[in-house]
Amino acid sequence: MAGNANVGKSVLFNQLTGSSQIIGNWPGKTVEKAEGTLKFEGEEITAIDLPGIYSFSTFGMEELVSRDYIALEHPDAVINVVDASILERNLFFTLQLIEMDAPLVICLNQVDEAKKKGIVINKEKLEQVLGAPVVPTVGIRGEGIYDLTKTAVAVAKNGCRSGKVQIRYDAEIEERISKLDKEIQAEELGLEYPSRWVAIKLLENDPEIKKLIGSKSGSIVKTADGLASEISSIHNEPCFAVIAAERYSLASSIAKEVQQQQSEVETTFSEKLEWVTTHRMFGYITSAGVIAGLLLWTFSIGGVLSNIFSNALALFSPVDPRFSGSIEGIIWNGVYGGFVAGVTLVIPYVVPFYIMLAMIEDSGFLTRVAFMMDSAMHKIGLHGKALIPMILGYGCNVPAIAACRIMETKRERLLATYVITFAPCAARTIVILGLVAAFVNPWWALALYAIDIALIFVMGRIALKVVPGQSTGLIMEMHSFKIPSLSVVTKQTWIRTKSLIYLVFPLYIIGSAGIQVLYALGVLQFLSNVFTPVTVVWLGLPAIAGVLMILGLIRKELTLLGAVAIFGTTDLAPYFTPVQFIVLALVSIIFIPCISTVTILAKDYGWKTAATIATANFVTAILVGGVAFRIITLVI
Amino acid sequence: MVKSAQKSIEDYLKAVYSLQQNGNKVSTSEISQTLNVAPASVTEMLKKLSEKRYIEYSPYHGTTLTSSGLTIAEKTTRKHRLLERFLHDMLKIDKVQVHSQACEMEHALSDEAEESLCRLLKHPDKCPDDDKIIPACTLPFSNCEECVEMHSKGLEQVGKRQQNLVSICNLKAGTSAKVSFIRGEHRVLQRLLDMGLTPGTPIKVERAAPMKGPVEVCVRGSKVALGQDIAANVFVENTGKMKI
Numbered sequence: 001m002a003g004n005a006n007v008g009k010s011v012l013f014n015q016l017t018g019s020s021q022i023i024g025n026w027p028g029k030t031v032e033k034a035e036g037t038l039k040f041e042g043e044e045i046t047a048i049d050l051p052g053i054y055s056f057s058t059f060g061m062e063e064l065v066s067r068d069y070i071a072l073e074h075p076d077a078v079i080n081v082v083d084a085s086i087l088e089r090n091l092f093f094t095l096q097l098i099e100m101d102a103p104l105v106i107c108l109n110q111v112d113e114a115k116k117k118g119i120v121i122n123k124e125k126l127e128q129v130l131g132a133p134v135v136p137t138v139g140i141r142g143e144g145i146y147d148l149t150k151t152a153v154a155v156a157k158n159g160c161r162s163g164k165v166q167i168r169y170d171a172e173i174e175e176r177i178s179k180l181d182k183e184i185q186a187e188e189l190g191l192e193y194p195s196r197w198v199a200i201k202l203l204e205n206d207p208e209i210k211k212l213i214g215s216k217s218g219s220i221v222k223t224a225d226g227l228a229s230e231i232s233s234i235h236n237e238p239c240f241a242v243i244a245a246e247r248y249s250l251a252s253s254i255a256k257e258v259q260q261q262q263s264e265v266e267t268t269f270s271e272k273l274e275w276v277t278t279h280r281m282f283g284y285i286t287s288a289g290v291i292a293g294l295l296l297w298t299f300s301i302g303g304v305l306s307n308i309f310s311n312a313l314a315l316f317s318p319v320d321p322r323f324s325g326s327i328e329g330i331i332w333n334g335v336y337g338g339f340v341a342g343v344t345l346v347i348p349y350v351v352p353f354y355i356m357l358a359m360i361e362d363s364g365f366l367t368r369v370a371f372m373m374d375s376a377m378h379k380i381g382l383h384g385k386a387l388i389p390m391i392l393g394y395g396c397n398v399p400a401i402a403a404c405r406i407m408e409t410k411r412e413r414l415l416a417t418y419v420i421t422f423a424p425c426a427a428r429t430i431v432i433l434g435l436v437a438a439f440v441n442p443w444w445a446l447a448l449y450a451i452d453i454a455l456i457f458v459m460g461r462i463a464l465k466v467v468p469g470q471s472t473g474l475i476m477e478m479h480s481f482k483i484p485s486l487s488v489v490t491k492q493t494w495i496r497t498k499s500l501i502y503l504v505f506p507l508y509i510i511g512s513a514g515i516q517v518l519y520a521l522g523v524l525q526f527l528s529n530v531f532t533p534v535t536v537v538w539l540g541l542p543a544i545a546g547v548l549m550i551l552g553l554i555r556k557e558l559t560l561l562g563a564v565a566i567f568g569t570t571d572l573a574p575y576f577t578p579v580q581f582i583v584l585a586l587v588s589i590i591f592i593p594c595i596s597t598v599t600i601l602a603k604d605y606g607w608k609t610a611a612t613i614a615t616a617n618f619v620t621a622i623l624v625g626g627v628a629f630r631i632i633t634l635v636i
Numbered sequence: 637m638v639k640s641a642q643k644s645i646e647d648y649l650k651a652v653y654s655l656q657q658n659g660n661k662v663s664t665s666e667i668s669q670t671l672n673v674a675p676a677s678v679t680e681m682l683k684k685l686s687e688k689r690y691i692e693y694s695p696y697h698g699t700t701l702t703s704s705g706l707t708i709a710e711k712t713t714r715k716h717r718l719l720e721r722f723l724h725d726m727l728k729i730d731k732v733q734v735h736s737q738a739c740e741m742e743h744a745l746s747d748e749a750e751e752s753l754c755r756l757l758k759h760p761d762k763c764p765d766d767d768k769i770i771p772a773c774t775l776p777f778s779n780c781e782e783c784v785e786m787h788s789k790g791l792e793q794v795g796k797r798q799q800n801l802v803s804i805c806n807l808k809a810g811t812s813a814k815v816s817f818i819r820g821e822h823r824v825l826q827r828l829l830d831m832g833l834t835p836g837t838p839i840k841v842e843r844a845a846p847m848k849g850p851v852e853v854c855v856r857g858s859k860v861a862l863g864q865d866i867a868a869n870v871f872v873e874n875t876g877k878m879k880i
Contacts, residue, residue, distance in 0.1 A: 236776070
């Protein structure tokens with residue numbers, strides 16, 4: 001499956017394969033190709049979801065991944081997903097697929113949305129012009145999926161490489177393409193790519209193809225350069241621009257031929273939303289409101305659910321940690337404690353958060369925030385798009401860091417990743433809530449949020465000084481608002497919660513049992529003493545805080561759970577002063593990111609970068625914590 | 637004497653150009669303040685400029701540039717801002733000082749020198765002191781690569797552009813226009829072409845985010861947000877509904 005960004009490929013892919021690709025109404029969710037299988041009338045089919053791209057000629061990884069897959073792996077059929085309401089722009093890409101001789105099926109998606117905008121497409125005519133079957137679908141409701149699969153299987157079986165229809169450019173370009181094409185064929189280079197496509201790419205001055213051909217035959221590249229400069233002197237424009245313009249005028253004439261624009265629809269609800277979210281004042285208010293609403297909703301619903309769950313579990317067996325008696329008894333008690341902690345502290349907060357996040361993602365709201373915040377993001381060397389992974393970071397840093405791949409250059413990806421390691425994820429939120437909101441007051445919890453966000457900005461500025469360079473500008477497609485689909489939201493929430501449960505519950509259970517055993521053996525007391533110069537003297541915390549922070553390395557919320565396990569009560573008030581609660585929460589949220597985050601950092605950027613980021617965060621946490629201790633003592 | 641008369645015309649037109657926002661008329665007192673000249677002298681000069689058909693001037697209502705006045709004003713402003721970049725980037729002169737230097741030099745710079753300076757500085761888009769957009773050149777190209785290519789071939793006779801251009805940053809929301817010229821490096825140009833912003837394409841400015849934020853344009857049925865630094869480099873034919 002290939003097509004422009006955000007046309008619904010992932011939705012269709014999930015419908016087809018029942019797999020769980022992340023979906024959202026913002027361009028660039030799928031950054032690597034995803035694979036899934038489906039059974040259709042007794043046959044097993046492997047489906048690949050390619051990242052969304054606009055052409056094969058840009059220089060990003062996504063374009064290369066898609067291009068090489070289609071040209072080199074020779075898929076049996078390529079489903080080109082096309083957004084029916086933006087036909088012209090989508091056809092620009094379809095034309096390039098035809099040039100690549102891909103065995104095409106056109107999936108005309110979101111026909112319902114197009115109809116709402118008054119656009120009706122003549123399917124038969126489009127089939128005729130493109131020389132490929134066209135299947136209209138509504139991905140979100142699964143309409144047309146059966147037909148799509150059937151058509152794709154038929155195309156795959158016939159092995160029909162389209163080629164029936166040839167994309168013809170203007171005579172003076174066409175002449176030169178054929179000339180170069182013939183020369184490439186004559187040289188018999190044993191290329192994997194179709195020769196006509198190679199000829200066009202050479203004229204477009206594509207660096208990768210040029211390198212490939214150059215290594216085999218220098219004379220062809222020379223001829224291509226000559227022909228390209230002929231074309232550019234005729235048109236007074238560089239050859240690649242001429243070809244892009246030609247291709248677009250073809251796409252435009254096809255679109256005009258097959259689509260009927262019925263009367264303009266009046267101002268729709270989505271346009272009113274557009275106005276509110278991008279207004280010079282209301283825009284910021286709505287952005288802030290939605291983010292604050294997301295957090296408030298999480299806190300309030302989470303608190304209620306957490307209470308209900310703990311009361312329910314308390315009926316079965318009291319959760320009183322034990323530090324004496326048989327080792328076996330301590331372990332079992334710890335296992336139960338870990339399980340209870342997971343059920344009462346994580347699930348109630350994380351599930352409501354994910355539901356709301358999925359709704360925000362699916363609505364298309366994130367691109368509006370990115371649009372409004374672009375100039376502010378430039379202050380930390382990023383553009384508006386970086387805000388999308390940052391907001392995802394409020395849920396969990398790990399998928400947020402993966403989403404940083406929507407940034408265009410490696411440097412920007414790294415900068416965005418770095419600031420995300422400070423984003424107050426769900427786990428940090430639990431620490432803030434559990435330590436500060438519960439035992440100090442909610443205003444200090446909010447203040448910690450504010451400090452964290454200010455810190456993101458400051459650290460971003462510092463990082464910008466450390467990794468200087470040119471920042472790229474924002475080019476982002478803005479898709480229409482959508483009413484979030486119930487099925488997408490439920491599915492998304494379930495996928496995320498599931499992966500969290502798999503990750504978190506074993507850790508909690510083992511961690512909780514482990515802590516109790518280590519405490520019973522006296523190891524924790526020893527560790528606490530080692531760290532006293534930092535924890536007690538500099539940060540003004542009780543000695544045990546050193547152990548809590550080490551636990552926080554595994555997952556941030558273990559800081560809180562550890563305290564509960566060690567003191568043997570959920571009422572921590574007697575053990576810390578208000579200042580200590582605040583400082584402990586502050587340090588543990590800034591402190592080295594959790595193990596999962598460090599792992600993905602190392603996977604994406606190498607161990608050296610991961611270690612540098614972790615160290616930088618550690619130093620920042622200790623510095624900020626010490627200063628905060630001294631200041632807050634004066635205030636409270 | 638002729639030289640200084642020309643200099644003075646250019647300065648006046650440049651002042652009107654920079655004061656004229658949203659197509660608003662510029663008052664005599666504004667010009668007098670900007671140029672630090674007595675209002676009476678300003679009125680006298682405006683009458684002269686009006687006779688030469690560089691401006692449309694009616695007493696008490698204010699002044700607007702005519703199309704030929706706009707051409708001169710843009711040319712002078714372009715030279716001024718390019719020179720500022722040159723003084724700042726190449727000669728490492730402090731931001732605060734480049735303006736007054738450039739004011740003196742702009743009148744002496746030939747068009748050929750201006751074109752070379754633009755290529756030498758790699759087609760800069762904004763001036764260093766107040767981040768204002770450098771107007772597009774008057775060569776008939778649709779992007780900078782063409783200019784470099786043509787120049788390397790030694791084709792000097794390329795003529796001039798017919799219309800005045802304006803950056804889409806300076807268009808009011810709701811304005812429709814045709815893409816004429818995209819300034820900048822290959823990567824950005826390719827990306828914009830892929831999104832459908834080919835020369836001659838009609839586009840509509842939907843809205844701009846506040847605080848020099850992105851500009852959202854509707855092109856070929858899709859909506860695309862362009863960051864300020866990219867939007868500043870997309871030029872369309874000037875249809876008059878602009879702010880500078």
